[in-house]
Amino acid sequence: MRTKFRVLLIRPKYSSLVANLEPLGLEYLAGLARDLKIPCGILDEFQYPYAFRFRRMCEIIEKKHISFVGLSANANTVDYIKRRARELKKKYPHITIMVGGPEAEMNYRDFFTDDIDLVYYDNGLTSLKQIWENGLSPQFLRGRKGVAFKEAGKWIATEKGEPVCGFITKPDRRTLYRYLKNNFIFLKGKFALAKASFSCPFNCSFCYCTKMNSGKYTERNLMDFIDEIEELKLDKIWIVDDTFFFDKERVRSFCNEILRRGIKKHFMAYSRADFLSENPGILPLAYKAGFRDIMVGLEAISDDTLDEYNKQTSRNDNINAIRNLRKNNIVCNALFVFNYTSTREDFRKLLRFIKENNLLWVVFGIFTPYKGSDAYNEYRNKLRHFRSWRLDGTHLTLKPTNMSSLEFMFRYYLIHAQTYPKIVVRSLFGTAYDTKKTGWI
Numbered sequence: 001m002r003t004k005f006r007v008l009l010i011r012p013k014y015s016s017l018v019a020n021l022e023p024l025g026l027e028y029l030a031g032l033a034r035d036l037k038i039p040c041g042i043l044d045e046f047q048y049p050y051a052f053r054f055r056r057m058c059e060i061i062e063k064k065h066i067s068f069v070g071l072s073a074n075a076n077t078v079d080y081i082k083r084r085a086r087e088l089k090k091k092y093p094h095i096t097i098m099v100g101g102p103e104a105e106m107n108y109r110d111f112f113t114d115d116i117d118l119v120y121y122d123n124g125l126t127s128l129k130q131i132w133e134n135g136l137s138p139q140f141l142r143g144r145k146g147v148a149f150k151e152a153g154k155w156i157a158t159e160k161g162e163p164v165c166g167f168i169t170k171p172d173r174r175t176l177y178r179y180l181k182n183n184f185i186f187l188k189g190k191f192a193l194a195k196a197s198f199s200c201p202f203n204c205s206f207c208y209c210t211k212m213n214s215g216k217y218t219e220r221n222l223m224d225f226i227d228e229i230e231e232l233k234l235d236k237i238w239i240v241d242d243t244f245f246f247d248k249e250r251v252r253s254f255c256n257e258i259l260r261r262g263i264k265k266h267f268m269a270y271s272r273a274d275f276l277s278e279n280p281g282i283l284p285l286a287y288k289a290g291f292r293d294i295m296v297g298l299e300a301i302s303d304d305t306l307d308e309y310n311k312q313t314s315r316n317d318n319i320n321a322i323r324n325l326r327k328n329n330i331v332c333n334a335l336f337v338f339n340y341t342s343t344r345e346d347f348r349k350l351l352r353f354i355k356e357n358n359l360l361w362v363v364f365g366i367f368t369p370y371k372g373s374d375a376y377n378e379y380r381n382k383l384r385h386f387r388s389w390r391l392d393g394t395h396l397t398l399k400p401t402n403m404s405s406l407e408f409m410f411r412y413y414l415i416h417a418q419t420y421p422k423i424v425v426r427s428l429f430g431t432a433y434d435t436k437k438t439g440w441i
């Protein structure tokens with residue numbers, strides 16, 4: 001017998017100047033609801049102002065007679081979710097509140113509160129499908145994988161299922177198209193997201209991604225993935241795999257199939273520096289297939305810091321990766337992380353490195369030991385101000401050892417001021433993707 005759920009999926013808002021993109025995770029859930037003929041809507045708070053957030057939620061709940069609310073959690077939205085769950089439960093005690101998403105996947109126990117009914121941490125959506133089909137009786141939930149629920153007021157957490165290597169449904173992209181006018185990546189335009197693999201085969205100490213999917217790297221069927229891309233109405237696609245350029249033969253097959261089908265898209269994807277350094281031969285084909293943006297976690301410019309992060313790359317890999325991308329007209333979006341041990345000289349050296357290597361597109365983060373990563377265990381006793389809203393990679397959670405927090409933040413903002421105007425000017429002149437140019441216009 002099918003239980004009659006009426007579902008509202010919510011993506012909490014947090015401040016982001018860099019991007020406003022579709023909530024792909026929730027679109028997968030909405031796709032599942034569509035398959036099961038369950039009425040379901042997405043409230044993507046990113047698309048609305050901060051004001052009246054709770055009222056907006058309540059209006060939808062009442063108007064659509066919602067009986068099941070699903071919230072998607074990232075590290076920086078945990079406290080907000082717990083507060084909202086409390087408010088919702090008080091106002092609508094009959095509604096089932098479930099939390100899922102990246103943060104719930106590893107840290108599900110953090111959501112064991114009086115107001116939350118279910119926490120979802122399974123790999124893939126099979127357990128959710130079974131729940132939506134069969135209901136919420138504790139007896140039934142006990143047999144599901146990767147869910148936590150309450151029985152007689154006590155939390156029960158079931159074992160996680162096997163790692164997955166595909167999705168059981170296609171995403172419902174209506175949210176993407178509905179809010180297309182708000183969609184952007186800073187100075188790059190409108191992007192759709194697509195995902196072709198799960199977790200990452202490497203093991204950098206600060207990284208949360210590598211722990212996902214029970215720490216097992218798996219790949220989706222490439223043809224299914226390309227079918228999905230072909231159906232997307234946007235011409236720019238961000239492949240959000242944690243490291244898409246991993247298996248050279250798979251990248252080659254992807255590019256050849258894109259060319260064979262005559263798909264003309266601008267692709268952005270992640271790659272590691274060592275891959276780009278060691279496999280320059282694949283880059284002309286990647287360019288031909290439409291890769292224009294590669295995001296590379298260069299992280300640091302000294303071998304010691306890279307070793308400390310267990311990055312398994314070197315300063316030389318970083319330099320070669322930048323050079324190989326430039327030669328092939330592909331933009332290197334270099335991601336750097338400032339460690340809490342950074343010195344004044346480190347800030348200066350990084351700026352010099354950026355100039356010497358003619359890097360235009362740069363992103364700076366502050367080392368954050370996310371709960372669930374190896375780094376968290378290492379640093380847990382040193383953490384300060386580790387409040388959820390601060391876990392967005394732009395706040396200090398460890399006391400800087402070589403300067404005051406104030407100076408650290410000043411230098412962090414300063415390096416943005418020293419690098420971003422050039423990106424803006426080059427974008428205005430239409431030369432931000434000309435990798436051979438070195439000047440301001």
Ligand code: B12
Nearest residue numbers: 016021022025070072074075100101102120208240392393
């Ligand atoms: C693209 C991306 C972004 C984009 C935003 C994308 C968007 N849609 O707007 C940008 C670059 C803006 C971004 C920002 C941030 N991100 Co981000 N991002 C990603 C990335 C690469 C892909 C996300 C994605 O689309 N996944 C694909 C979908 C299909 O998967 P999913 O969302 O996890 O959903 C699945 C499940 O989680 C589950 N699910 C999801 N929600 C729910 C809800 C319920 C109720 C249920 C039952 C299930 C469920 O079902 C889905 C299908 O299986 C991931 C890496 C990764 N491995 O996931 C990091 C990742 C999610 N980001 C992360 C973080 C921390 C952030 C930041 C908060 C901080 C930072 N420094 O990166 C910032 C926010 C900063 C700011 N203030 O702007 C972390 C999350 C770690 C954590 N513990 O929360 C990840 C894992 C990467 C990392 N740094 O380790 N991010």
Ligand code: SF4
Nearest residue numbers: 200202204207210242
């Ligand atoms: S930082 Fe990148 S390469 Fe390292 S484990 Fe995470 S996703 Fe993989």
